[in-house]
Amino acid sequence: MTHAGTASTVGILGGGQLARMMVLAGLPLGLRFALLDPAPDACAGQAAPLRVAAWDDADALARFADGIDLATFDFENVPAASLDLLAARVPAHPGRDALATAQDRLVEKTRFNALGIPTPGFMAVDDRAGLAAAARSLGLPAILKTRRFGYDGKGQFRLRGEADLDAAWAALGDQAASVGLILEAFVPFRRELSVVAVRARSGEFAAWPITENWHVDGVxxxxxxxxxxxxxxxxxxxxxxxxxxxxLGYVGVFALELFDAGERLLANEMAPRVHNSGHWTIEGARTSQFENHLRAVLGWPLGDTGARGVSCLLNFLGRMPDAGTALAVPGLHLHDYGKAPRAGRKVGHATLCASSPAELADRLEHAGRALDRAAQVAPVLARLRHAP
Incomplete structure (x- = not known):
């Protein structure tokens, strides 16, 4: 624990890029950080001290708690029991209820509906017969998902018709007993949106402007x-x-992912942490999601969530572009996560900022040519060209 007159030390369960960006946002505020992650090469370890330990290592978690003033996490699959151990020793935000809810798609969607938040239809699936029954009830196409541990399109199988039932069960059925399965109705939607919001200890609430998102292969x-x-x-x-x-009595930043189905917005899932679709806030908002998360968990006043102009985030998977080439694009801000290149891995992102949709479109077009990413920027350009 820190002593009077010294900086608060924030402990983060998880040492990925979200923890890394949290650290970078907190250092100018005079904060110190400690990290715990099972991976010795966790990229946030380049920015703050990293303790390498398993999530269920009670002794390591206890020693970790002794060196921090409060705890948070950057990864929703941290075991709730690990958070419980820290919460018994230091304040921990967000709390167990939020973490446990977001870790189970069935619990999450049931809670959404209880709050009057509409979702696509869904049913729990326990066995092969249950999958067939759910498909008949919800209709096809539909998406079979693991209830736990799925992210970035992992743990999912899309059923287009009854002929896909056997293949879906072959792909995911062995996980029915361990993590559970859920079948979700496929809803035709116009676009995917997210709202990234923050709630303080005091109950103060703020949200950044709604964000439109494009995914490729679930990422x-x-x-x-x-x-x-x-x-x-x-x-x-x-x-x-x-x-x-x-x-949820939530404290910190979170994201709610939504489908724009025309007449209404349908909730897909929540992320109880800072979120990829909020990375644009680092340069594009008056206060970033990372700074406001720290403000919230520390009990400080929240910062202004207004946009400075218009922004577009581009994720980089597998490898980073050449930095010199990228930085020659006007209005581009580059973030390299310090990860080893690997196919499909999120290794960094860029945010392009501009004062108007037309200016952003020009800069995106430039980036698409310079970075050989014309296909990636094309849907965003199509949206911007039709903006007022």
């Missing part, structure tokens, strides 16, 4: 903020997020 490829949404859609999205945060 976020690009985000545009602010999204072009009606006042009604904005109020609906933020209302859903506020109701969810208040029901």
């Amino acid at each position: 976020l490829s690009a985000s545009l903020a602010p999204a072009e949404v009606s006042p009604g859609q904005e109020a609906e999205a933020i209302g859903h997020a506020r109701r969810l945060a208040e029901s």
Whole structure:
């Protein structure tokens, strides 16, 4: 524990890029950090002291707690029991309820519905017969998912018709007993949106502008903020997020992912942490999601979540582009996570900022050519070219 007159030390369970960016946001505020992660090469360890230990190593967690003033996490699959051990010794935010809810898709969607937040139809699946029954009830196409431990498109199988039932069960059925399965109705939607919001210890609540997102193979490829949404859609999205945060007694930043189904917004899932679709806030908002998360968990006043202009985030998977080439693009801010290159791995991102949609479109077009990413920027350009 720190002593009077010294900086607070924030302990983070997880040492990935989210922890890394949290550290970078907190250092100018006079904060210190300690990390715990099972991976010795966790990239946040380049920015703060890293303790390498298993999530269920009670002795390591106890020693970790002795050196921090409060705890948070950057990874929703941290075992709730690990958070419990820390919470018995130091304040820990977000709390167990939020973590446990987000770790189980069935629990999560059931809670959404109880709060009046609409979702696509869903049913628990326990066995092969249950999959067939759920498919008949919900209709096809549908998506079979693991209830736990799925992210970035992992642990999912899309069923287009009855002929896919056997293949889906072959792919995921062996996980029915260990992590559970859920079948979700496929809903035709116009686009994917997210609301990234923050709630303080005091109950103060704020949200950044709604973000539009594009995914490739289940992984976020690009985000545009602010999204072009009606006042009604904005109020609906933020209302859903506020109701969810208040029901959980949430403290910190979180994201609520939504499908724009035309007449209504349907909740897909929540992330009880800072979120990939909020990375644009580092340069594109008056206060980033990372700084506001720290403000919230420390009990400090929240910062202004307004946008500075318009921004587009581009994720880099597998390898980073040449830094010199990228930085020659006007308005581009580069973030290298310090990870070893690997196919499909998130290794960094860029945020392009501009004062208007037209200026952002020009800069994106430039980036697409310079970085050989024309396909990645194309859907964002299409949206911007039709913006007012």
